Amino acid sequence: MCDCDYMFPSNDEWEKHYDNCKLVWEELYDRTCPRNNDGTLRLCNANLSKLETDFLYHLGFDTKTHNLPALFGDVKFVCMGGTKHRMRDFAKHIAKELKIKSDFANMTKQSHRYAMYKVGPVLSVSHGIGIPSMTILLQEVLKLLHYAKAKNPIFFRIGTSGGLKIPPGSVVISSWGMNGTLQKTYDIPILGKVRQIPSFFDKRLSQEVQSLASDVGFGTYIGGTMAADDFYRGQARLDGPICDHTEDEKLEFLNTLAELGVKNIEMEATAFAALTSEAGVRAADVCVTLLNRLEGDQVSISKATYAEYQVRPMLVVGRYITKYYVDKLKR
Amino acid sequence: MCDCDYMFPSNDEWEKHYDNCKLVWEELYDRTCPRNNDGTLRLCNANLSKLETDFLYHLGFDTKTHNLPALFGDVKFVCMGGTKHRMRDFAKHIAKELKIKSDFANMTKQSHRYAMYKVGPVLSVSHGIGIPSMTILLQEVLKLLHYAKAKNPIFFRIGTSGGLKIPPGSVVISSWGMNGTLQKTYDIPILGKVRQIPSFFDKRLSQEVQSLASDVGFGTYIGGTMAADDFYRGQARLDGPICDHTEDEKLEFLNTLAELGVKNIEMEATAFAALTSEAGVRAADVCVTLLNRLEGDQVSISKATYAEYQVRPMLVVGRYITKYYVDKLKR
Numbered sequence: 142m143c144d145c146d147y148m149f150p151s152n153d154e155w156e157k158h159y160d161n162c163k164l165v166w167e168e169l170y171d172r173t174c175p176r177n178n179d180g181t182l183r184l185c186n187a188n189l190s191k192l193e194t195d196f197l198y199h200l201g202f203d204t205k206t207h208n209l210p211a212l213f214g215d216v217k218f219v220c221m222g223g224t225k226h227r228m229r230d231f232a233k234h235i236a237k238e239l240k241i242k243s244d245f246a247n248m249t250k251q252s253h254r255y256a257m258y259k260v261g262p263v264l265s266v267s268h269g270i271g272i273p274s275m276t277i278l279l280q281e282v283l284k285l286l287h288y289a290k291a292k293n294p295i296f297f298r299i300g301t302s303g304g305l306k307i308p309p310g311s312v313v314i315s316s317w318g319m320n321g322t323l324q325k326t327y328d329i330p331i332l333g334k335v336r337q338i339p340s341f342f343d344k345r346l347s348q349e350v351q352s353l354a355s356d357v358g359f360g361t362y363i364g365g366t367m368a369a370d371d372f373y374r375g376q377a378r379l380d381g382p383i384c385d386h387t388e389d390e391k392l393e394f395l396n397t398l399a400e401l402g403v404k405n406i407e408m409e410a411t412a413f414a415a416l417t418s419e420a421g422v423r424a425a426d427v428c429v430t431l432l433n434r435l436e437g438d439q440v441s442i443s444k445a446t447y448a449e450y451q452v453r454p455m456l457v458v459g460r461y462i463t464k465y466y467v468d469k470l471k472r
Numbered sequence: 473m474c475d476c477d478y479m480f481p482s483n484d485e486w487e488k489h490y491d492n493c494k495l496v497w498e499e500l501y502d503r504t505c506p507r508n509n510d511g512t513l514r515l516c517n518a519n520l521s522k523l524e525t526d527f528l529y530h531l532g533f534d535t536k537t538h539n540l541p542a543l544f545g546d547v548k549f550v551c552m553g554g555t556k557h558r559m560r561d562f563a564k565h566i567a568k569e570l571k572i573k574s575d576f577a578n579m580t581k582q583s584h585r586y587a588m589y590k591v592g593p594v595l596s597v598s599h600g601i602g603i604p605s606m607t608i609l610l611q612e613v614l615k616l617l618h619y620a621k622a623k624n625p626i627f628f629r630i631g632t633s634g635g636l637k638i639p640p641g642s643v644v645i646s647s648w649g650m651n652g653t654l655q656k657t658y659d660i661p662i663l664g665k666v667r668q669i670p671s672f673f674d675k676r677l678s679q680e681v682q683s684l685a686s687d688v689g690f691g692t693y694i695g696g697t698m699a700a701d702d703f704y705r706g707q708a709r710l711d712g713p714i715c716d717h718t719e720d721e722k723l724e725f726l727n728t729l730a731e732l733g734v735k736n737i738e739m740e741a742t743a744f745a746a747l748t749s750e751a752g753v754r755a756a757d758v759c760v761t762l763l764n765r766l767e768g769d770q771v772s773i774s775k776a777t778y779a780e781y782q783v784r785p786m787l788v789v790g791r792y793i794t795k796y797y798v799d800k801l802k803r
Contacts, residue, residue, distance in 0.1 A: 186715040195711065198771040199601075199703075226584040253557040254601065270530075270585065271604025273739050277703045283713040321661025330652025331705045332717055332725045372530075372608045374662045380526065382614040383750050384517040386663055394663045408604050419714050440529040 176421045180292035182283065184420065195288070197281040201252030204288050213289035217262035217470060218462050219282055221275070221413075222299045222454075225256035225267045231299065231455050232258035232265040238463045239263070262470060263462060268298075272327075272370065272412040279413065283420050295346070296417050296424040297461075299454035302366070302407040303376065304430025305399045309442070310359055312453050314347045315366035315426035318410030319403060321375055325365075327415035338415035340368075343423040350425050353464055354457045361457065364404030366426060368411040376406050378438040395434055405430050427454040507752045511623035513614065515751065526619070528612040532583030535619050544620035548593035548801060549793050550613055551628045552606070552744075553785075556587035556598045562630065562786050563589035563596040569794045570594070593801060594793060599629075603658075603701065603743040610744065614751050626677070627748050627755035628792075630785035633697070633738035634707065635761025636730045640773070641690055643784050645678045646697035646757035649741030650734060652706060656696075658746035669746035671699075674754040681756050684791045690784055695735030697757060699742040707737050709769040726765055736761050758785040 177183045189195065194205040202209065220235075222228050229245060236243045241261040248257040249266075255278050256267045268278040279296075286294050304311055317325050318340035326337040347363050354361045373381025377391040398406075410426050417424035429450045431440050442450070508514045520526065525536040533540065551566075553559050560576060567574045572592040579588040580597075586609050587598045597613060599606040610627075617625050635642055648656045649671035657668040678694050685692045704712025708722040729737075741757050748755035760781045762771050773781070 184713045186710075186713060188710040188715055188719075189713075192711065192770075194772070196770050196772045203772075224584040253555040269600040269602075269605055270608060271600075271602050273602025273701045273703075274600055274605050277601060280704055280713050287713065321664070322666060323664050329702055329706055330700075332708055332721060333652070333654050333728070335653060369661075370604045371660055372604075373611055375660055377663055379517075379519040380523060382515045382517060382520075382611050382618065383747075384519055388519075390663060397664070416714075439523075439527050441525070441527045441534075 176293065181290045182287040182294075182420060182422065184283065184287050189284070189287075195284065197285055199252055199254045199277050200249050200257070200281045200285065202249075202285060209285060209289040213259075213264070213285055214291055215262050216259075216264050216286060216289065216291040216294055217465075218295050218297065219264045219266065219286070220297045220299060220458060220462075221266050221268045221278065221282075223267065223270055223301070227299070227451065228256055228265045228267045229258060230452070231459075232260050232263070234452075234455050234459055235263050235265065235462060236260045238459050239466050262466065268409070271408045272368065275409045276412050276416060279416055283416075283422070294422055296413075296422055297458045298409060298413050298424070298426045298428075299458055300407050300409065300426070300428040301431050301451060302405040302428040303432055303434040304405050305395060305403055305434055307362060307404060307430060307433065308360060309430055309432050310450050310453070311430050312354070312359060312361045312457055313366060313405040313428050313430060314351055314361065314363050314457075315342050315410050315414070315428070316344060316347060316363050317341045317365050318412075318414045318426070319365055319367045319398075319401070320411050321367075321369055323401065325411075327411040329412075338419060340411040340414040341418065342414050342425060346423050346425050350427065350457060350461045353460045357453075357456055357460070359453055362404050365402040366410040366428070367398055367403045367406045369406055369408055372408070376434075380438045392435065406434065425458075427457050429453045507624065512621045513618040513625075513751060513753065515614065515618050520615070520618075526615065528616055530583055530585045530608050531580050531588070531612045531616065533580075533616060540616060540620040544590075544595070544616055545622055546593055547590075547595050547617060547620065547622040547625055548796075549626050549628065550595045550597065550617070551630060551789060551793075552597050552599045552609065552613075553630045554598065554601055554632070558630070558782065559587055559596045559598045560589060561783070562790075563591050563594070565783075565786050565790055566594050566596065566793060567591045569790050570797050593797065599740070602739045603699065606740045607743050607747060610747055614747075614753075625753055627744075627753055628789045629740060629744050629755070629757045629759075630789055631738050631740065631757070631759040632762050632782060633736040633759040634763055634765040635736050636726060636734055636765055638693060638735060638761060638764065639691060640761055640763050641781050641784070642761050643685070643690060643692045643788055644697060644736040644759050644761060645682050645692065645694045645788075646673050646741050646745070646759070647675060647678060647694050648672045648696050649743075649745045649757070650696055650698045650729075650732070651742050652698075652700055654732065656742075658742040660743075669750060671742040671745035672749065673745050673756060677754050677756050681758065681788060681792045684795055685788045688784075688787055688791070692788065693735050696733040697741040697759070698729055698734050698737040700737055700739055703739070707765070711769045723766065737765065756789075758788050760784045
């Protein structure tokens with residue numbers, strides 16, 4: 142990870158964050174795979190080179206039929222989010238910002254699982270809801286970019302979430318993901334035993350993203366994000382079909398989360414941080430909060446407000462990509 | 473749970489299974505909610521009656537704007553599956569079988585998350601990939617049917633899976649779900665602590681479904697199903713972006729699963745069994761196997777074979793629904 146891959150030269154404020162960040166990354170690197178010297182992804186799986194053809198089943202691409210370097214070799218940014226609709230909107234937004242023409246064709250239409258749009262160096266992809274759905278997409282995109290020989294890709298996730306003690310409509314850029322048992326790890330059973338993979342995001346990338354959004358017209362926060370595996374009981378909601386905890390217990394739990402530094406709750410952050418770290422790529426999780434969970438459970442905002450809120454993570458990530466594109470790629 | 477709600481009178485073969493089944497159900501009932509006497513769902517959450525309006529956020533319905541009893545009061549069967557495409561195909565299949573006209577309009581189009589089609593007493597709904605995505609849909613459909621006063625609904629899931637020691641193209645009807653740490657439970661953190669909910673399916677329903685498919689032209693099995701939270705390492709695959717286990721370790725693990733009675737691996741069974749049991753509804757998980765995982769990891773079958781395999785769970789579930797409809801509902 143070379144310092145020059147960051148957007149800005151480091152300053153005093155960032156120096157401290159970056160040092161912390163490097164510690165985390167070096168710790169991860171000891172057991173994971175940094176990128177190759179030319180910035181392409183060196184995936185930590187010797188089996189891949191033994192495959193004659195690799196079928197990326199849920200994307201509908203394979204290494205035999207498709208010329209992946211020609212199709213995806215220029216990808217610099219991957220932006221992921223829940224719905225096809227949102228990721229199509231993001232593709233349109235970024236095409237306008239970068240002044241790049243696109244037909245907005247869904248490149249993975251035939252596989253019926255996810256939707257993928259490409260606008261110049263930006264891949265905009267839907268990942269569905271929750272960690273298992275997101276990690277299938279993420280892992281196949283990592284393999285796709287590995288085979289395509291894309292260089293130093295940066296990953297973003299744009300999403301919606303429930304906020305803790307911040308106004309609805311705020312945008313949270315995640316510093317780490319916390320799981321349902323309050324640990325900063327992505328816990329995944331492998332061969333019957335749970336592996337705990339640390340779930341921290343690149344601090345300096347988060348700082349850069351936030352700094353570019355300073356005058357965007359709504360509050361942005363850097364903070365912890367809880368990734369729940371359930372929308373109802375798993376997020377302490379009282380309005381699921383089955384519930385046996387009380388409102389007092391719910392509020393006590395949400396206050397505990399807030400004291401631990403959690404600013405919002407969604408359903409992907411831990412795995413997104415863990416897998417991008419393992420693969421040696423930088424990532425940021427940028428989510429708008431639709432409500433303050435201390436004040437309720439139901440998402441009952443108007444369609445107009447929802448539409449306004451949902452676009453906010455696009456604006457924040459769009460600013461970063463646009464500045465990077467204008468400053469570095471277009472030159 | 474009255475015996476008369478089953479399709480066939482019990483016989484000697486089923487008697488034993490049903491007795492086992494009743495034990496599991498009675499154990500669950502002690503801490504969950506059976507249905508009301510008229511067969512409507514009595515959900516175990518006192519908070520719901522306090523809500524002035526309940527917004528089923530991911531479905532785009534609410535109890536104020538929509539007349540849910542008029543829209544969904546006649547639903548007897550809910551059939552869920554991963555993709556919108558598959559569930560539209562299922563809606564068309566069942567419309568043909570039951571000779572019911574439908575416009576196949578997606579009733580949840582505006583919410584951009586899931587797709588829902590209604591054909592007479594059958595609701596065909598997509599749930600995306602993985603437990604968190606499926607449980608959001610399932611929980612909101614349970615609430616929907618509760619408000620709609622639908623009676624004694626039966627839930628099916630039709631899906632694809634990896635098989636263990638059975639020929640590709642076989643259909644497995646799950647007797648139970650097993651999680652990634654080899655326990656027959658759905659483990660969900662609630663207020664920071666993991667709750668383990670038993671994940672057994674209704675044995676007699678499975679038997680009924682299988683018996684109607686005896687001459688369907690492909691093998692059907694009743695057996696255990698592992699529900700993984702990951703498609704790659706979490707299913708012992710060697711072809712993910714990151715992998716540090718060997719082929720021998722993979723085969724040892726898959727053989728262990730087979731010895732424990734696991735016939736196939738998908739990504740939803742545990743939660744599907746657990747939540748339907750908690751809610752007091754019967755359910756069956758019916759999946760085709762796309763490959764024998766002892767022989768490989770990659771899903772590289774042709775499109776024609778995939779299309780043929782994917783329709784098999786529809787045929788099996790379709791037969792059950794059609795017989796039930798003709799024997800009981802249409803009279």
